[in-house]
Amino acid sequence: MPIIRVEDLSKVYRLGEQDVTALEGVSLTVEEGVFMAIAGPSGSGKSTLLNIMGCIDTPSKGRVEVSGKDVSGQTPDDLADLRARTIGFIFQTFNLLPVLSAHENVEYPLLQIPELSKAERSERVEHYMSMVGLGKYAHHRPNQLSGGQRQRVAIARALVTHSRIVLADEPTANLDRRTGESILNLMRDINQDSGTTFVFSTHDKRVMNRADRLVRMEDGQITALGLKREGSWIFVQDRRKPEDDPDI
Numbered sequence: 632m633p634i635i636r637v638e639d640l641s642k643v644y645r646l647g648e649q650d651v652t653a654l655e656g657v658s659l660t661v662e663e664g665v666f667m668a669i670a671g672p673s674g675s676g677k678s679t680l681l682n683i684m685g686c687i688d689t690p691s692k693g694r695v696e697v698s699g700k701d702v703s704g705q706t707p708d709d710l711a712d713l714r715a716r717t718i719g720f721i722f723q724t725f726n727l728l729p730v731l732s733a734h735e736n737v738e739y740p741l742l743q744i745p746e747l748s749k750a751e752r753s754e755r756v757e758h759y760m761s762m763v764g765l766g767k768y769a770h771h772r773p774n775q776l777s778g779g780q781r782q783r784v785a786i787a788r789a790l791v792t793h794s795r796i797v798l799a800d801e802p803t804a805n806l807d808r809r810t811g812e813s814i815l816n817l818m819r820d821i822n823q824d825s826g827t828t829f830v831f832s833t834h835d836k837r838v839m840n841r842a843d844r845l846v847r848m849e850d851g852q853i854t855a856l857g858l859k860r861e862g863s864w865i866f867v868q869d870r871r872k873p874e875d876d877p878d879i
């Protein structure tokens with residue numbers, strides 16, 4: 632069963648007197664366990680698509696299913712619960728709370744799960760902090776951590792609720808190349824070890840080439856859909872123009 636399915640999505644933002652079409656007729660199936668990259672130029676709709684798949688934004692038109700459930704009929708409380716228990720987010724600017732320690736940042740989403748005791752929360756936080764290699768940094772505040780370490784905290788925070796899906800908006804954009812690679816390796820290891828589905832947007836060709844599924848976007852539409860087979864991309868839908876980059 633696909634873990635996310637979107638059908639004929641459109642999103643129009645009203646900006647003053649103008650309508651801006653961010654997505655137009657986007658349909659996509661995300662199978663459980665994939666490591667999927669969404670690539671495309673700035674303004675092509677990558678973040679809008681991720682936000683709608685993660686139920687933090689709603690489409691103007693179209694259908695969104697998460698874990699087989701149509702989310703359009705759900706109340707804001709149901710959606711908050713679905714997000715809290717199923718979906719983790721990672722952002723390019725890390726989005727950690729500056730006044731909280733690394734441990735407290737990771738613990739924060741667990742406060743929305745009332746059946747967990749304080750001891751269970753601590754045990755989970757320690758497990759994920761050590762999984763991302765930050766066991767010794769629990770008491771550091773974000774401004775006492777490097778960019779790569781902050782993104783590791785964000786990864787632990789995304790996983791601590793036992794999310795089956797992690798959506799990451801340009802997770803390596805603010806990191807130098809080596810640190811970005813180590814973050815990507817960490818995400819890939821977690822994907823392979825635990826089967827957690829990852830969908831991430833990127834501009835970076837090296838990052839997209841690490842994926843096993845590739846969605847190419849242009850002007851709010853999907854122009855190509857790639858599957859990795861024995862190290863090469865096979866495109867099952869391809870509406871790219873001849874002047875587009877042939878590699879992606």
Ligand SMILES: Nc1ncnc2c1ncn2[C@@H]1O[C@H](COP(=O)(O)OP(=O)(O)OP(=O)(O)O)[C@@H](O)[C@H]1O
Nearest residue numbers: 644646651652653672673674675676677678679680
């Ligand atoms: N809140 C908003 N209000 C108005 N227009 C918006 C809003 N959010 C996005 N847009 C517009 O929608 C289009 C798609 O934006 P989106 O952020 O999804 O693109 P993107 O591919 O993620 O870009 P980038 O790579 O620069 O982050 C753009 O034209 C953008 O200006």
